Amino acid sequence: MRSLLRLLGSTRQLTPYYVGILLSSVLITATALSxxxxxxxxxxxxxxVVGSGGHTGADVRAILWLAVALLAVDLTNTLVSNVGGYWGDLAAARMRRILSSRYYEKLLALPQRYFDTELTGTIINRLSRNIAETTQFLNAFANNFLPTLMTTLAVLVISAWYSWPLALLLITIFPLYLWLTALTSTRWQKLEGEKNTQYxxxxGRFxxxxxxxxxxxxxxxxxxxxxxxxxxxxxxxxxxxxxxRYWHGMDALRRGALNVVFFGVYAIIFVQTVRHVFSVGEMVLLIQLVNLARQPVTMMSYLIDSAQRAIAGSKDYWTVMEEVPEQVALEAPRSGGAADGSPMAAPSGSAPVPPDVPAVxxxxxxxxYVEDPDVLxxxxxxxxxxxxxxxxGESGGGKTTLIxxxxxxYRLREGELRVLGQDTQRMSLAELRSRFGVVFQDASLFSGTVRENIAxxxxxxxxxxVEAVARRANAHAFIQRFEDGYETVVGERGLKLSGGQKQRIAIARALLKDAPILVLDEATSALDTRSERAVQAGLAELMEGRTSIIIAHRLSTISTVDRIITLKDGRIDEVGTPAELSRTGGLYAQLLELQESGEAAHRKRLRELDISG
Known part of the structure; x- marks a missing residue:
């Protein structure tokens, strides 16, 4: 229940709705009791009148006015309950928006390691299940149970006025029911948790x-x-x-106990009426009041069932919300680094960086990774x-990890990483990432238009x-052939495009960002030879005077770089120009020889080395 109360406390901007719902519940209670x-x-x-054997016009008018009063009360109850229901629906919808947006915002702020250990479908399922069940329960509570609960409290007070034994019996209903429910709660929640895990x-697999x-x-x-x-x-x-089976067995026990209690209530009312303690009108009044008190009890099984689901869902929600955000996680002290609690230096913003300051x-x-041995x-x-x-480097050598x-x-376990002269531990992630333009091996497009993806x-x-960078990436020609041109919808993950087309749009996206450091992670791996040459011409123009870090499967694509760095078993093995490393007999020279060889054995060895990972 504490997790549900936390949700209410975290949505204080909905207080006007909560006040409106409370006021409408008071009016509903007043009209219901009338x-x-x-x-x-x-x-x-x-x-x-019947006992007197006759009636007068005054008697008829009095009865009619009572009927009019009943109509007015019923109409008021109908109007107020619908207004309250409207406020409850709006509050639930707004709460769902708030909680969903916060959940999404939290996910976007979590470090990469969180997504490395969670299935995408599981993360999505939590959003649709946990938040939906929680808001549905709160909506039902506001629209239905709260007015009924207030009515029940009023019934207890009125019953005590007429007969304290009657009120005492009614009072025993709720603690008795809640006690019997508490006996089932722990086991029910454990089983519900097992079901949620399977869902x-x-x-996630779906x-x-x-x-x-x-x-x-x-x-x-x-x-x-x-x-x-x-x-x-x-x-x-x-x-x-x-x-x-367990829940409904206990529910039969709960409701059976309540039937016995209500038997005692009705027995008191009937006997006291026969003894002339209550008039016939008072008997009718008390029976109706008891029925008003009985309604929330009969609803309680549904309410508790919904509450259990909402509690389980809200716990899962807060589990995610309490994860350490990415910036905090990356700024956490690490072995070998400073941990004196001094504030981070202010980022330099757009201040120019002296040319003699290294890019990286x-x-x-x-x-x-986490508790695993060192990768680098x-x-x-x-x-x-x-x-x-x-x-x-060979697959698993650490190239992608460096990127x-x-x-x-991720953050280093030890040592330092500086980008354009600044320690990355003292930079905001937004500033750090603004300095990189990236093209990954997987183009990773979104289900919007071509223009939206490039921009x-x-x-x-x-x-x-947008068109200028598309031309430089050799994408403009095929985009123009689409019926809708740059407004063509590419489908989920760009499924309507070929691999080469997706990659060229991804390259155009990096070109448009125009960051000082360019990262090409197998950027041309999906292109045929002709397209690759055209894109390489655009990349050569982009890389002119710009820091470029390239991971390439085809060694021919890196033949013109300034330096090659080979990685082996997480360590730097060789550093030199392509010409220098081609003569050392090291890893690059071996890969170059194997790639140029046409012999089947050499091709097999090259596949075993697999420099693309």
Whole structure:
């Protein structure tokens, strides 16, 4: 329950809605309680008239006015309950927006390591399940149960006025019901957690399969994927079997106990009426009041069931919200670094950097993923401004890891990393990443238009600027062939485009950002030879006077760089120009020889080395 109260406390901007809902609940309670009193007055008047054996015009008018009063109260109740329901619906919708946006904002702020260990579908499933269940419960509570609960409290007070034994019996209902419910709560929540785990795993796999449906179909895995998916839901059915049987068995016990209590309530009312302690009108009044008190009890099973789901969902929500944000995680003290708590130096902003300041510096750098052994060790590397550097190495050698460190996706275990003279530990992530333009091996487009994808890093770019970079990336020609040109919708992850087309749009996107440091991570791997040559011409123009860090599968694409850095087992092995390293007999020379060889054995060895990873 504490997690639900935290949600209410975190949405204080909805206070006007909460006040409106509370006021409407008070009015609903007042009108609901007025009905039994009006019916009591009408009953007593009718019994009196019938007992007298005749009636007058005054009697008829009095009864009619009571009927009018009943109509007015009912109409008021109808109007107020719908206004309150409207406020409740709006509050729930706004709360869902607030919680969903905060959840999304939190996810965007989490470090890369969080996404390395969570399935995408699981993250999405939590959003749709946890927040939806929580807001639905709060909506139901505001629209239905709160007015009924207030009515019940008023009923207890009125009943005590007429008969304290009656009020005492009514008071015992709620603690009795809650006590019996508490006996089931711990086991129910444990079983619900097991079901949610299966739903999250199934949802995560579902998103994976749909996202890679071509692979699934190509390997004929549709049936096995469906079987595994169905088995997850079959497990929830088995869990639900035990959960529901236990819950409804306890519910039968709870409701049976309440039936006994209400038997005592009705017995008191009937006996006291026979003894002339209550009039017939008072008997009718008390029966209606008891029925008003009975309504929330009969609703309580649904309410508690919904509350249990909402509590479980809100706990999952707060688990994510309490994760350490990326900037904080990356600024955390590490071994070998300063930990004196001194404030970060202010970023330099757009101040010009002297040309003799290195673009990138790694100093005694060590890095490993979470608790894993070091992936990079004792890395000392300096890249000058305007220099073109290629990273070469076997798969797993650490090339992509270096790029991830440059982009601030992870932080070093030891040592320092400086970008344009600034320690990355003392830079904001926004400033750090603004200094890099990146083209990844996977083009990673979004499901918008061609123009939106090219302008992703520079949304205010003009059409002329977008077209200019598209021309330089050799993309303008094929874009113009589309019926809608730059307004063509590319589909999810750019599925409507070929691999080469996606890559050229990604290159245009990096060109438009115009950052001082360019990172090309297998940027031309998806292009055919002709397209690659055209794009290389544009990249050569872009790299002129700009720092460029290149990871390339085809060694021919890095033959014109200033320096090549080879990595082996997480350490820098060789550094030199292409001409120098081609004669050393080291890793680059071996790869160059193997790639140029046409012999099958050499090609096999080259695949084993696999420099693309």
């Amino acid at each position: 009905v039994p009193f009006i019916i009591k007055a009408a009953t007593d008047r009718i019994v009196e 999250d795993i199934a949802g 998103a994976e399969v749909i996202g890679q449906i071509k692979v699934v179909k190509s390997f004929g895995r549709e049936e096995s994927e469906l079987r595994a998916f169905d088995e997850r839901y079959a497990r929830t059915i088995r869990t639900t079997h035990h959960q529901s 510096e790694f100093v005694d750098a060590r890095f490993g 060790q004792d890395v000392d590397l300096t890249i000058r401004q305007g220099e073109r550097v290629a990273l070469v 991830s460190l440059l982009l601030g996706l 992703y890093g520079h949304p205010e770019a003009t059409d002329a600027e």
